[in-house]
Amino acid sequence: MKKFAFLFVLAVSIISCKNETKADDASSDSKTTVTDKESTLKTIEGEFLFVDGAGVIMGKNFIYGVSLNDVTEELIKQAASKQRDKFDMVPVVIRGEINPKPQGTDSWDEIVTIKEIIKVLEPKGEAPIKIETGK
Template sequence: MKKLGVLILCISLFVSCKNDNKSNEIIYQDDDLTLLKGEFVYYDGAAVLQTSTEIYGVFLTDKLEELNKQAEAFKNHKTDMVTIEIRGKVTQEKDEKILWENKVEILKIISVKPANNQNEGLIKLGS
């Protein structure tokens, strides 16, 4: 039930906060790693990265934990998003825990910044 609540929270955040900012990009590299820029949230064991064109489920790894520690400095609430730039392996293989079509394993953290305040006035669920 808890995971369903997190999934609904993530979906509602992404649907209500459509970002037309084209500064969020996906850049493919020659070494099988992809440079991704976008909005990131990690809450209750689920991590999601939203770029300007796609939504990625993020694999739970040590790099994700490191990214989350860096992101905590920019959050006022646990469900706040931060702007990140990472390099990682993108896959569309099925996973029993991550239900998003696109998934990414973070291999390198390039930058972590506070998100744009477009969510000001947004009603937050939970405490």
């Protein structure tokens, strides 16, 4: 009788462990999906400039074109309020998705779609030098 009770408890324990493992695997799959989605977003720190309908973010080792969306429109407004002139690059920290340029377009090799604005800072250094030509 003791052997039967021991085997019964052992069997129940094994079965309940398997169910917990499946539940843990299912929850980790949903976490993986969220993590995969977030892993496509990169934090990018660089200088932003938007002139004549085209935007660019430039860092030490990269230059990305910027796709237009609602978040980009907000970044344009925030950066414009910090610019000293039209061609002043504004330091920004954003989160976005980097993709290759669309086929058949003449633009930067990689395009960033901005998903979140983290910081917009004041431009560093001296104001750009303006050169005026006389007539």
